[in-house]
Amino acid sequence: MTxxxxxxxxxxxxxxxxxxxxxxxxxxxxxLGRQNLLAAIATGYLPLILATAIIALxxxxxxxxxxxxxxxxxxQNLVLLPQHPSLNAYREAGTKIDIGRLFLNSTIVxxxxxxxxxxxxxxxxxxxxFVRFPFKRVIFxxxxxxxxxxxxxxxxxxxxxxxxxxxxxxxxxIILPGLGTAFGTFLLRQHFLSLPTEILQAAExxxxxxxxxxxxxxxxxxxxxxxxxxLVTIVTEWNDYIWPxxxxxxxxxxxLPVGLTQLKNIEGxxxxxxxxxxxxxxxxxxxxxxxxxxxxxxxxxxxxxAVK
Amino acid sequence: MSVTVADAESAGPGSSRTRSARRAADPPPxxxxxxxxxxxxxxxxxxxxxxxxxxxxxxxxxxxIAAFTYRPLLTNIYYSTLNxxxxxxxxxxxxxxxxxxxxxxxxxxxxxxxxxxxxxxxxGGAMILGxxxxxxxxxxxxxxxxxxATIFAPFVLSGVGIGLVxxxxxxxxxxxxxxxxxxxxxxxxxxxxxxxxxxxxxxxVYIWKNTGYCAVIYLxxxxxxxxxxxxxAAIDGAGRVRTFFSVVxxxxxxxxxxxxxxxxxxxxxxxxxxxxxxxxxxxxTTLMYDAYLQAFGGYNRAGYSAAVAxxxxxxxxxxxVVQLTLLERKVHYS
Numbered sequence: 316m317t318x319x320x321x322x323x324x325x326x327x328x329x330x331x332x333x334x335x336x337x338x339x340x341x342x343x344x345x346x347l348g349r350q351n352l353l354a355a356i357a358t359g360y361l362p363l364i365l366a367t368a369i370i371a372l373x374x375x376x377x378x379x380x381x382x383x384x385x386x387x388x389x390x391q392n393l394v395l396l397p398q399h400p401s402l403n404a405y406r407e408a409g410t411k412i413d414i415g416r417l418f419l420n421s422t423i424v425x426x427x428x429x430x431x432x433x434x435x436x437x438x439x440x441x442x443x444x445f446v447r448f449p450f451k452r453v454i455f456x457x458x459x460x461x462x463x464x465x466x467x468x469x470x471x472x473x474x475x476x477x478x479x480x481x482x483x484x485x486x487x488x489i490i491l492p493g494l495g496t497a498f499g500t501f502l503l504r505q506h507f508l509s510l511p512t513e514i515l516q517a518a519e520x521x522x523x524x525x526x527x528x529x530x531x532x533x534x535x536x537x538x539x540x541x542x543x544x545x546l547v548t549i550v551t552e553w554n555d556y557i558w559p560x561x562x563x564x565x566x567x568x569x570x571l572p573v574g575l576t577q578l579k580n581i582e583g584x585x586x587x588x589x590x591x592x593x594x595x596x597x598x599x600x601x602x603x604x605x606x607x608x609x610x611x612x613x614x615x616x617x618x619x620x621a622v623k
Numbered sequence: 624m625s626v627t628v629a630d631a632e633s634a635g636p637g638s639s640r641t642r643s644a645r646r647a648a649d650p651p652p653x654x655x656x657x658x659x660x661x662x663x664x665x666x667x668x669x670x671x672x673x674x675x676x677x678x679x680x681x682x683x684x685x686x687x688i689a690a691f692t693y694r695p696l697l698t699n700i701y702y703s704t705l706n707x708x709x710x711x712x713x714x715x716x717x718x719x720x721x722x723x724x725x726x727x728x729x730x731x732x733x734x735x736x737x738x739x740x741x742x743x744x745x746x747g748g749a750m751i752l753g754x755x756x757x758x759x760x761x762x763x764x765x766x767x768x769x770x771x772a773t774i775f776a777p778f779v780l781s782g783v784g785i786g787l788v789x790x791x792x793x794x795x796x797x798x799x800x801x802x803x804x805x806x807x808x809x810x811x812x813x814x815x816x817x818x819x820x821x822x823x824x825x826x827x828v829y830i831w832k833n834t835g836y837c838a839v840i841y842l843x844x845x846x847x848x849x850x851x852x853x854x855x856a857a858i859d860g861a862g863r864v865r866t867f868f869s870v871v872x873x874x875x876x877x878x879x880x881x882x883x884x885x886x887x888x889x890x891x892x893x894x895x896x897x898x899x900x901x902x903x904x905x906x907x908t909t910l911m912y913d914a915y916l917q918a919f920g921g922y923n924r925a926g927y928s929a930a931v932a933x934x935x936x937x938x939x940x941x942x943x944v945v946q947l948t949l950l951e952r953k954v955h956y957s
Contacts, residue, residue: 355764362759367770370777370835376799377788393802435684442680447673454681461688463943465892467911468936469695471702471709471918471929476690495687525676554781556895561919572783576899579787585797591787599784606779610772613779618840 374599380592381405388588404589405597411582411590412566417574418597420486424559424570425552428490432552433545436499441529443500444507445515455504461497467557474561484565492558499544502619506540507533543616546609550602571598696936702929709923721930731913731931738891738909741826745893746886748830750879753837758867760838761845771842775835782832782895789828790900818906825907828896833889837882844878845871884946888939910935 380388382400408414442448443455473492482488510533518532534541559570566574575594582590606613703721707714725731756774760767777785792799793814801811814824848871856866872879892911901907904916914935918928 359759359762359764362755363764363767363770366756366759367773369831370773373788373792373831374776376792377784380791388797391796391802391805393799393806435687438680439684442677446677446680448677448681451677454685457685458688461692463888463939464692464696465888465936465939466692467892467894467914468699468932468939469691470915471925471932472695472698473691474709474918475698475925476694491687492691495684495689495691497688497692500684525673525680550779554779554783554895556781556783556898557915560898572781572895575783575787579790579899580902585794588791588794588797592791595784595787598781599788602780603776606776607772610775614772614775614839617778617836618843 374603377592377595377599381589381596383589385586385589389585404593408578408590408593411587412574412578414571414574414594414597416567417569417571420569420574421553421571421598423486424489424555425549427486428493428552429545429548431490431494432496432499432548433541435494436496436503436544436548437534437541438529439496439500440503440507441525441533443504445528445533446525458497458500461495462501466493470557470561473558477562482562484563484568486568488562489559489568489570493552493555496548499548502544502616503537503540506537510536539612542609543612543619546605546613547616550605550613553598553602699929699933699936702926703933705926705929707924707926709918709925714926717926721927722934724927725930725934734908734910734913737822737907738911740822741829741893741907741909742887742890744826745829745833745890746883748826749833749837749886750882752830752834753882754841754875756834756838757841757845760842771839775839777832778836780832783899785828785832786896786899789824789831793824793900815901816905821901821906825896825900828900829890829893832896833886837886840882841875841878844875848874880949884942887942891935891939891942910938 379396381404382402383394383397384399384401384403387394387397405414439458443451443458448454469492477483477488477492480488482491514532514536515528518528523531554572555570556572559573560576563569563573566577569577571594575591575598578594579591704716704718705714706717706720760771760774764770793801795801795811795813795815798811804811812820814820852870852874853866856870861869891909893909894911894915897904897907897909897912898915904912904920908916910931914928914931916922917924917931
């Protein structure tokens with residue numbers, strides 16, 4: 316059993332560079348001993364690099380694929396990098412299906428849906444945390460249980476309701492059923508309850524009503540948590556698939572993931588892979604950019620409640 | 624801070640102000656007030672003035688959740704007793720007929736089997752790999768922050784986009800994987816035609832997408848493991864492996880339990896990858912996908928789909944109840 320000393324102890328340099336690689340000597344090796352260094356690479360860096368590569372390479376392959384010519388894809392001989400990288404596939408995708416429109420639809424649905432959801436989460440959480448009401452606990456449990464009901468199970472009933480109301484192929488039909496938000500409410504309520512009560516009481520003495528307290532005190536001091544909720548909501552709305560898939564049939568109203576399904580159906584053969592990869596880039600890269608810039612908030616939001 | 628507030632409050636007139644001053648002086652301000660005081664508070668004119676505000680703030684969200692989350696659970700049960708074609712104005716009552724059909728049809732038994740394999744494989748795979756990655760990420764290696772973010776990323780990316788990327792890789796003729804296998808002198812398996820391989824493929828991609836989530840949650844739990852316990856084990860002569868299995872892993876058990884149940888719930892609801900990678904559900908039709916296919920995959924069987932969805936919900940409900948009762952017990956473990 317090799318004892319691997321964490322790299323934090325590297326300042327304690329020892330001079331065992333010439334230590335024989337005999338098994339019995341390993342334990343006495345210093346942190347920079349050859350055995351330890353090898354072990355750190357074998358059990359630390361190697362798996363880390365391997366895992367990172369396994370995650371990153373398919374995404375890189377997607378981007379490269381979207382820049383290839385069809386002839387570079389329809390071949391048994393692997394073409395690693397395109398000879399003449401071009402954005403043709405993106406243009407081509409636009410002629411098969413109105414991809415600009417899909418992008419716009421996704422943006423509209425995400426912006427409107429996420430804004431309303433965040434707003435509802437803030438108001439509900441504020442009321443649950445600070446406004447007096449007899450059945451608060453009941454309403455909180457009502458929210459908590461909703462958190463565990465999967466939206467997928469509600470597919471047929473919601474489809475029938477929205478279709479009856481004339482919501483097929485409309486923006487509101489896509490947005491409305493997902494607007495109720497238990498996740499954001501729960502996260503924000505927990506945060507609001509942790510705020511120092513003195514601040515709110517001070518505002519109260521200054522004669523502030525609930526709306527002033529909400530807008531002038533609670534929201535400004537809670538921006539990081541609200542940002543967390545907003546980002547997670549935006550990403551979820553953007554990626555949302557099953558409901559928009561069911562409720563839209565007209566390409567003019569489809570969101571990007573639904574339109575890509577359509578594109579895959581009509582472009583079955585291998586020569587269309589660059590086009591499909593261009594589509595995949597358009598749905599994945601915006602989220603990747605947001606994630607790269609603000610991953611701290613997103614990870615915190617998605618792993619909230621797990622480690623308690 | 625609280626002193627100033629209390630001072631200012633007591634200077635102010637009015638009974639409600641003095642009451643809140645008393646509350647401000649209470650050291651744990653968020654505790655449930657005693658029963659009698661609570662009733663008095665609720666009856667006071669001031670709190671009654673709050674009721675409309677409360678409703679205004681809460682009702683839109685509550686109504687939306689009632690209409691689109693709770694109502695469907697009930698209507699689903701009703702629809703599941705109907706023989707009803709989606710879009711048709713008429714439906715006939717069949718009682719438990721849809722359920723009887725589900726549980727006697729060999730195809731739906733296949734669906735249950737597929738669901739079980741998919742769930743066990745994805746949950747087991749993502750959790751074991753996640754745990755392994757977390758132990759690596761927990762060491763002070765260079766670049767681990769970057770690696771952590773990269774590994775987590777697929778979890779937040781569109782399942783449709785990810786599915787397309789992997790179709791491009793798995794394609795037996797033009798795909799990257801096939802080219803690599805040919806490079807070693809083999810021939811690519813027919814991932815999309817063979818039902819067993821199709822299921823394997825979707826499982827691999829699902830694990831790829833979700834391992835980072837398990838890893839990050841395990842990592843956070845590992846960082847909360849007291850260092851002195853690990854040191855004590857080392858002093859007692861335990862090696863790294865022994866320390867991990869005898870000290871760290873037991874301390875992670877609440878996290879393992881949490882991940883196990885949330886992952887099972889997520890896997891039972893998996894849809895995006897299955898839909899985009901294997902549209903016909905050849906070998907990959909789980910309960911969730913069956914519920915979708917029956918209603919929206921060309922059969923238009925709304926009643927039968929509702930029955931499948933209700934069965935799925937029943938399973939999810941049992942899992943959730945198990946989670947709430949057992950997890951509660953486990954959380955107080957350490």
